[in-house]
Amino acid sequence: MEKTHISLTVNGAKVEALVEPRTLLIHFLREELDLTGPHIGCDTSHCGVCTVDMNAQSVKSCTLFAVQADGAEITTIEGLAGADGGLHPLQQAFIDEHGLQCGFCTPGMITRAYRLLQDNPNPTNDEIRNGISGNLCRCTGYQNIVTAIHQAAVTMAAEQQEATE
C-alpha cells in the first residue's frame, strides 16, 4: 500500500512520517512515536482508553486514521504537565483521591478530563459524569475519578486566581 506523508505536532514536537492511509492514529502514536500512554481496549470506540487531545478537542485515536491528523496539534498524556513542569493538577488529584487502580483507563481519562476542564472550568458532578461518559473504567466505580476531577478543577481555579493577582 502506497504511503502518505504527514506532518503534525505531538506534545509540542514537530513530527514527519510516512504512513499507510489505513494506519490508525492510535497505532501511529504507540508504535511509530513510542507513546504508549494511550491504550487500546475495544473494537467499537466505546472504551476511550485511546483518548488524546487533538486541535483542542478530545478524540478517540482508535477511530481516526493517522492521515486525518496531518497538520494537527496533538497532546497525549505524556505531554501533560503542571505549570512548573511537574505534575498537572489532574495528575496530582488522581493520586490524592485514589482515582486509579490498574491504570489502564487513566491516560485517556486524564486527557479527557483535561479538555473537559478547559471547556468547563467549574463543572458540577453531573457535568463531570456526563463529560467522561466516553471513558470506561472497570476498577474504580468512577466515584473517586469524579472527586479527583472536581478537586483538580478547584486547584486549577486557585492557581488561576493566584496567577492573575
Place this chain on the structure above:
Amino acid sequence: MAEQEKTMTLEEREATLGGIGTARKRKEDIRFIQGKGNYVDDLKLPGMLFGDFVRSPHAHARIKSIDSAAAAALPGVKAVLTAADLKPLNLHYMPTLAGDVQAVLAEDKVLFQGQEVAFVIAEDRYIAADAVELVEVEYESLPPLVDAFKAMDADAPVLREDILDKTEGAHGARRHHNHIFTWEAGDAGVVDQAFADAEVTVKELITYQRCHPAPLETCAAVASMDKVTGKLTVWGTFQAPHAVRTIASLISGIAEHNIRIIAPDIGGGFGNKVGVYPGYICAIVGSIVLGVPVKWVEDRIENLSATAFARDYHMTGELAATREGRITALRCHVIADHGAFDACADPTKYPAGMFHICTGSYDIPAAHVSVVGVYTNKAPGGVAYRCSFRVTEASYMIERMIDILAHKLDMDPVELRLLNFIQPEQFPYNSALGWEYDSGDYPTAMQKALAAVDYDELRREQALRREQVARGESRKLMGIGVSFFTEIVGAGPTRNCDILGLGMFDSCEIRVHPTGTVTARLGTKSQGQAHETTFAQIIASEIGIPSDDITIEEGDTDTAPYGLGTYGSRSTPVAGAAAAMAGRKIRAKAQKIAAHLLEVSENDLEWEVDGFTVKGLPEKRSTMKEIAFAAYSNVPEGMEPGLEAVNYYDPPNFTFPYGAYVCVLDIDVDTGETEVRRFYALDDCGTRINPMVIEGQVHGGLAEAFAIALGQELSYDEMGNLQGATFLDYFMPTAVETPEWETDYTVTPSPHHPIGAKGVGESPNVGGVSAFSNAIHDAFAHLGVVHMPMPHTADKVWQQCDALGLGD
C-alpha cells in the same frame, strides 16, 4: 539522619511509618498518571513479529480442510500454524486448570464460535489481519448444543470426540458424552427428611447468567526464545506467573529454570487472566520456530468470545423452614454450563469451586448440594469475574432464596435474616457443608447498616409509595434490597487446595539493605489492587521501616518466590500473611543485633514502632536503620551477616469476610428503567490495611455488580451464535449510569491470620449483585412476583410491569 529520627515524637514516627491502618497514597500511581505503565502491548523488541488467529464462525462443525497457501504467500507473513504443525510437539491440546484438555488449534472439529483454528504470524498487525482473511477453511456444519438442560439427553449431539472413550473424568465418573462431573456435598438423607417434615418449603430455579469480566486490557503475550542461551522469556497478562511457568515447562519440555515468565503491569484481571490461552502457546511456538519474539494481543471481540467467561450456573434452590421462619434445611441442585472445554480455574478438588459456602450467613442445620457440569457449544471456562470460585453464584442463590422464603411467609427479609444468622458465640462455626467459618458478628453489622439507612423509615416510605402507585399518583415502584453475604476467600490450605498439584500457599521474601531501605518480592501479582502499597504497609508495621522505603516487586518468576498468584481475594490472606511472618523473622534477628549494639540481653528490649528500646530506659534506643547497617558491619559473634528472610505461608484455613449491603431504587413502570437512589455497603474484612484502597476496591466491585445485575449477559442463539461480543451490546456502565456508593465497615479480625486480615476485593461483587437484584424484586414483591431472572434490563423489567398491567 539517625539523629533527626531520634528527635521525632512517637506520633511522628508512627506517621512516618505509613504502616497498617493508614490511608496512605499509592506508590504505583506515579507511573500510571504519566502514561508510563508497562503493559504487555507496550513491549517492543527487535525483530518482533505479530500473531493473529483465524477463528471459527461456527459453533459446531467438522473441519474438512484448511488452505493457508494464499496467506503464507502474502508479503510480510512468516508462518501460518495449524493443529498439524502443533501435533508433532504434542501442543495441539493443552491441559486446563480443571483437569480437562483444550484445543490450542482445532484439529478435526470446532466446538464454539470463535474457537482458534489457525495462527498467522506476520511483520505487523495489519499484515497479520490481511493474512487471516486469506486463510480458507472448509467446514461441515454439525448440530449445535446450546441448552445445558439438554446436554445429557440420550440424543444430544456428541461434542468431545477427543475424550469419547473417557468414562473417568478428572473429577469422577462420566455418565454421558457431554457429562463433565457430578460433585456433591452435605447429607442428602437428612435433608430429604427435613423437607418431608417441613412446615413451609420454597423452591425456585435461580439462574446466574453467563457474563464476562471484560477488563479494559485484553489478554496478550510476547514470547521470546533465545536460541543461544536456550532460555524462553514470556511476558504476558498472567495473574499467576509461576503456575504459567511450571505448566509451560511441563507441556513444552523446556526445563523450568530456562523459562522466565514476566507479568508486567496488568490492566485489570478479575479472573480473566488466570488461565492459559491458545494465544500464549502459539506465540511461544512461533518464537521457538522463527527465532524471534512473537507478540499476540487479542481484540475485544476475541476477548468476549473466547476467553474465560463467568457464571452460567442454573441453580434450583430449596429451603425448608418452620412457619415462624426458622430454616431447617437447604437443598440445591446445579447445572453448570462449562462450554466446550472445562477450563475452570478451580482448586483441583473443587470442580464447583467453593459453591458449598451457599449456606451463607445462616445457621442452617442440614444442607445438600449437587453440581452437574456439562459441555455445550460455547466458549470454555466458568470461574472468573471477581467470584472467589463460585461464591458469587452461591451467595446469589441463598440471598434470593431467603427473600423468596420471606415473601412466602410474609415476613420482612431483614427479620428473616436476623432470625437465622449464625450468632457471634457460635464462631468458629462449622457449616452443614463442611466449612469452619473463622469469625463474625453478623447482628452488629446488620444493625449498623439498618441504622445508617434508617431502614424502618425506608419501609414506611415504600408503603406510602405503593398506595400512590395503586391510586395512579406515582409511576415509580420503590425497591429496598438487602444482601448479607458471607464469602470464603484466601485459597488455601494445601491439604485441600492445589492447582494441578501445586499447593496454594504463597510467599514473601524481604531483604533489608545496609542503608535501611527494603526490597520485598511476593508470589502474587497485582492487576490494580495496590500491592506495591499495601504489602509495603504490612512489612513497615512488622519491621519498623517506613513503607515509603520499601519497594514491592511481583510478577517476574526469575526473582519472585513461588506463589499461586492473585485471584479469589487470596493475596492478603495468604501472601499478606507470608509478608508478616517474614517480617517477624527479620525483627527477631534485628532484636539480637540491637541487643549486641546496646550491650544488653535480648530480653531487656522492647519493640517500639521503628526500633528497640531498653525497658525502663527509653533514651537507650536502636533504630531499624542503625540495625540494618550493623547487619552488614557489626553482627554478634556466630551470627550470619545480612538481614533478609523468606516465608512460604500455608494458611491453616480460608478467611470469611462478610458484609451488609442495602440498595434503594425506583423503577419507572412505563420504561422499565431503574434509578438507583442509594447504595450502602458495609464490609467486614477483618484488619483494614489501607482504608482508601479498601474503599476503592468496594466502589469498583459494586460497579461490576451493578453491571451484572442490570445488564450484562453473553447469550447464544439456538445456532450457537454469540449475540453481542462487543461493547455495542455487552453492557459496560459509564460514569452516567453508575450509582454513587456509600461505604462503611466493622472490624472482626480473623483469629488465624497473623495480622487478622481477611481480604476484600471480591466481596462487593459477591454482595452487590444480590442487593441490586433483591431490590428490583422487592419493588414488585407486593404484586406477587417471586423471581425474575437477571439481568434486570429495562426491557425485561418493563415486560414485568406490562404483564402486571402497570404501564400505560
